Every structure is written in C-alpha cells, then in structure tokens.
Amino acid sequence: MTTTAPPTLAIPGQLLGPASRYQPGPGTHLHDANLYASLLGHVHVAQPQQSQQQQQQQQRRAPGPAKRLTKITPAPAPTPPAELPTISVSVAAAGGGAGAGAVVVGDGGPVAGERKQKKKREVLPEVGNVVLCRVVRITPRQAVVAILVCGDSVLEAEWQGLIRVQDVRATEKDRVRIYESFRPGDVVRAEVISLGDQANYYLSTTRNELGVVLAVSEAGNTMQPVSWKEFRDPETGAMELRKVAQPQPQ
Amino acid sequence: MADRRRINGPAGATIPPVFDDASTRGPKSIKSRSRPANATRKMYLKTGVTPSASGSAYLEIETSATPGVSGLKLSCSVHGPRSLPRSAPFSPHIVLSTHVKYAPFATKQRRGYLRDPSERDLGIHLEAALRGAIIADRWPKSGVDIIISIVEGDQDRETSQLQGDEVWDMMNALGGCITVAAAALADAGIDCVDTVAGGVAALVQDAGEDSIPTVVVDPIPSEHEKILAACCIAYLPTRDEVTNLWFRGDLPASDIDLYTNLVEKGIQASKNANRVLVGCLAETIQ
Numbered sequence: 001m002t003t004t005a006p007p008t009l010a011i012p013g014q015l016l017g018p019a020s021r022y023q024p025g026p027g028t029h030l031h032d033a034n035l036y037a038s039l040l041g042h043v044h045v046a047q048p049q050q051s052q053q054q055q056q057q058q059q060r061r062a063p064g065p066a067k068r069l070t071k072i073t074p075a076p077a078p079t080p081p082a083e084l085p086t087i088s089v090s091v092a093a094a095g096g097g098a099g100a101g102a103v104v105v106g107d108g109g110p111v112a113g114e115r116k117q118k119k120k121r122e123v124l125p126e127v128g129n130v131v132l133c134r135v136v137r138i139t140p141r142q143a144v145v146a147i148l149v150c151g152d153s154v155l156e157a158e159w160q161g162l163i164r165v166q167d168v169r170a171t172e173k174d175r176v177r178i179y180e181s182f183r184p185g186d187v188v189r190a191e192v193i194s195l196g197d198q199a200n201y202y203l204s205t206t207r208n209e210l211g212v213v214l215a216v217s218e219a220g221n222t223m224q225p226v227s228w229k230e231f232r233d234p235e236t237g238a239m240e241l242r243k244v245a246q247p248q249p250q
Numbered sequence: 251m252a253d254r255r256r257i258n259g260p261a262g263a264t265i266p267p268v269f270d271d272a273s274t275r276g277p278k279s280i281k282s283r284s285r286p287a288n289a290t291r292k293m294y295l296k297t298g299v300t301p302s303a304s305g306s307a308y309l310e311i312e313t314s315a316t317p318g319v320s321g322l323k324l325s326c327s328v329h330g331p332r333s334l335p336r337s338a339p340f341s342p343h344i345v346l347s348t349h350v351k352y353a354p355f356a357t358k359q360r361r362g363y364l365r366d367p368s369e370r371d372l373g374i375h376l377e378a379a380l381r382g383a384i385i386a387d388r389w390p391k392s393g394v395d396i397i398i399s400i401v402e403g404d405q406d407r408e409t410s411q412l413q414g415d416e417v418w419d420m421m422n423a424l425g426g427c428i429t430v431a432a433a434a435l436a437d438a439g440i441d442c443v444d445t446v447a448g449g450v451a452a453l454v455q456d457a458g459e460d461s462i463p464t465v466v467v468d469p470i471p472s473e474h475e476k477i478l479a480a481c482c483i484a485y486l487p488t489r490d491e492v493t494n495l496w497f498r499g500d501l502p503a504s505d506i507d508l509y510t511n512l513v514e515k516g517i518q519a520s521k522n523a524n525r526v527l528v529g530c531l532a533e534t535i536q
Contacts, residue, residue: 012531031489036488038441039439040436
C-alpha cells in the first residue's frame, strides 16, 4: 500500500497520488483517478477527524472497567471513503512568523519566503460561511452590505451582499422591518445562503448568534446590546432597535 | 482610433539615418542561424516582480548571437480574483480578461498608447491558451485581469522595415506571453490544471527560392531568408493537450506530413519552455 510519499512542494499539474489513497482537498483536482496539484505551494496531508475521534474513544474505553451494554447501538457503518486522508495544497507556508514589509525583490531565499508568507491567497465567500459585513444602505425590502471578513480571513476585494427582509429572523417574518433591524454603518455577522445574482451574495441572520454585533447610536456613541432586539447608548440612555446578535463567549 | 489624451510622437518611424560605410556593410546580409534547428534560445523567468499585483512574472529571452537583434522582454501581472463590475452578468466561472500591450518603444515601428488590432489579437490567443489550463469553476462570480506589457519586442533593428513581417514576430511574442502568464497565474494562486507553456516552430527556406524548406524551432525572422509558415502552440505537458494553436503561412503541397511535423516541433519548443517554467516555480516556493 505504501508506495511513495507525496511530495512536500507542488507545482500545478504535479501528480500527488492515486485517488484510492487520498481525498481531494483544496488546491487539488482529480483527473483519470489520480490527484494532481492545481496550485503552487506546500502539500499537506490531513488525517480524517472521525478516525482520530474513534481512536480517542477506543483509548478512553480501554483502561476503564468494562460496562454492560444496556442499549442497542447501531454497528458503525463501513465508510471507507471517509477514512481516506485529505491531501491539499496551500499557498502560504506552514508555520513561521509573518514577514515584515519585505517587498524587496532579491535573490535571497529568506526574503522571497517572507514575501510569500505575508501574501495571503484571496478567498471567496461560499454558501454556509459566516461573514462579517458592514451595512451600506437600507431599503424597506432589503439591506445592502459590504462583506469584509469571511471566516477568519480578511477579504482583499470588497464583495457586495444583500440581506432580504425575509432573511432577517426566523420567526414573525412578516413583521420584520429593515429599519428596525439594521442601520447603515452597523457591523453585522451573517451567514451566506446563496451566491445570489450577478452583483450580490444573499445573506441571512436568522440564527440567534447572527445579527448586528457593533452599532453606533444617532448621537455617535458605540452602543451595548441589552436584549435580542435592542441596543442602548451608554451615555444618553437612548434605546435603538436592531436585530441583535447574541454575544458569543470568546 | 486617434489617441487624443496624450501628446504623441510623430506617427512615422523615427530611425536615425545610417550612413553606408565599409564597416556596416557586412551585417546587412542575411545572418545565418547560430543554433541547431531544434534548439530554443535561453530563457530567464522570475515570479513576484510586481509587489502590488496578486501575481506577477518577468520573462526574458536572450538576444541572438548576432549584434543588433534584441531579445524578448515581457512583464506580466495578474490582478484578482476580484468581484465583477456591477454591469456584468452572473458568471458561475472566473472571467478571464487578457491585455497584451507593446511598449511604445518595444519595436522598430513606434507603437501608440492604445491597443491596436494586432495586440488585441494576441490577447485573444492568450485568453484561449489560458482558458484551457485554468479550473474556472473554482472561482464563481469573479474576474481576473492578466496584463502583459512587452517591454522589448523580438526584432532586428538593423534590417529595414520592409524586410521583416510583423506577424512572425507576433508568434514569438505570443509564445513568451503564454509562458509568462502561466508563471504569474501560479504565483497568484489561481487553480490551474497544469503549467501551460508556449512554443513556436517555423518552416524556413534558407538557400534560395528552390531549396528544400526545413523546420526550425524558435525562429528569429532576421536569421532566415524566408519564412514560409509558422505555428505557435500552447501545450499542457502532463495532460498531453494542446490548448491553443495558431498557424499562419502556406505549406508546400508536396509533403503532407509537414503540418504534423511543424506542430510536433512546436510542442517540443513548448516543452523546453515548460522546463524553465517548472524550475522557476520550484524556486519560488522554496
């Protein structure tokens, strides 16, 4: 089974291994039952999490006293494809400190390496991602936002998104008013539900932890969330209506 | 289309007068090819030359052994992936836009600041060559701009303007454009099926009208008496696929295999260029 280890560095089009041994991850593609790199960068092989958990459970079970089975548990389904390690190619170098503003084009290896680490690959919002965005303008039917952060990575380009009135919250959708949920300038945590039309990603804030995370009052002060639909200005004490995101423990 | 926004130089060529002299009379004749028929010129390729771009590359092909013939110097920058303009329709793929521009001083005939039809033509061929290599559906709703400026065209400055035909120079330029764009795309982190590289082969007649034509790789027009036909090929080596083929010229009808032969030589030239490309990319990630 173990023939050759995959290369540590990959160039687009380079053979990484047969599809029977790895699952394709980001930066790879499948052709003729073989996996090839599609990016220039470092190769990572990630063991599937499921088998790690199983191993941990087995380890945990082993030392303790054997328990009697009191309930019928389904036999673990044989899922061979899920147990294959995932192979991926990423542009950024694994580990290492972020390079200072080294933009000098030199022949030195470390300089080029630092430049590479500093440069991050552009990512796109995908369906299911949680994004941070700023409200640009509101209309009675929708709020137009600019997507700033996708997952953990700050986007270089600014992508436009749309929160429609029916996607603001899960209950009492017919009573939602956009101006009681968002105001221009608010920072909103939202989930991508569709790639949308030519210009906009469609976003949703129907979950509890989604909604306005940062709001500024009409007086210009940063407000604090007090309930699921209200923010309060700590200086003037004025209340303002928003679709408030449930504060998350860090 | 007149360029009204800039102060342009005179429209005609501005070549300083060359006075006939015993010392300059020598190189006026056709210089013979200094390399074997199946050898390409040396090439220098480097990625990451433009810090502000997502990806960039610089390509230089050495000058010919004969003096006065400049090499090819290309600079390519890739911007994106970035969001499409609001007017653009929805696209489930990445939208490629390629711009190839000769610098005004790149060729004997001075070029304008606006792109002329031949430069647009190069851009279209380049786009066709790259589209076969990019995995376009990895980047929905986004566009990427590939901008190549030809800093120095591959031309002999000593031959008269009437002698050379621009079109053979364009073939060489396109071959370089494909290679340098592939390097810049890999540097930008855009998913590609393979590293695509360009190569040129030509059918030349070196000894008079009635001589037997030969197939050479990486031709320099000034080194040959007459170029009958040429083809520029963009080739994916691991897939063994041709993504773009540009053929121009007339083949003698006597030999049917000549066309296949020419294409094969073009593939061989692009394999040579690909070796440089792979070496350059390997250096980039180390």
